[in-house]
Amino acid sequence: MGKGMRAGKKPSSGMGGMQKQMQQMQAMQRKMEAIQAEIEEKEIETTAGGGAVTVVINGKKEITKLEIKPEVCDPDDVEMLQDLIIVAVNEGIRQIEEIANAEMGKLTGGLGIPGLGF
Numbered sequence: 001m002g003k004g005m006r007a008g009k010k011p012s013s014g015m016g017g018m019q020k021q022m023q024q025m026q027a028m029q030r031k032m033e034a035i036q037a038e039i040e041e042k043e044i045e046t047t048a049g050g051g052a053v054t055v056v057i058n059g060k061k062e063i064t065k066l067e068i069k070p071e072v073c074d075p076d077d078v079e080m081l082q083d084l085i086i087v088a089v090n091e092g093i094r095q096i097e098e099i100a101n102a103e104m105g106k107l108t109g110g111l112g113i114p115g116l117g118f
Helices: 015-041 078-108
Strands: 043-048 053-058 063-068
Touching: 015 078, 043 078, 053 078, 063 078
Parallel strands: none
Antiparallel strands: 043 053, 053 063
C-alpha cells in the first residue's frame, strides 16, 4: 500500500471534486454577470474647469450627458474647451473603472483574474 493509504480506503476518483469546482465556477460567473449589470446601471458625474464642463458617464463607459456653460464657449480659445471636455471624460472613465475593479475585486478576492476587461 502507498504511503498514507489505509486498508479498505479507496482512492478518490476526483470526478466529484471536479463537478463541485465547475458548479463553483458557474456560480461565480453568475455573480460576475450580476455585478457587471449593476455597474452598467451606475452613472458618474465629473466636472472640469470649476464646473464649466460637466460630463455624465454610465457604467458602460458611454457619455449620457454633456453640459457646457456658455461662458466657456470662447471662439478664440476652442482648445481650452476641448481640454476641459477631455479632462472631464477621462476622469469619469477612470472612476467607472475604479468602481468596476473594486466590485469585481470583492468577488474574486483580489485574485487578479486576467481577461475581465475592467
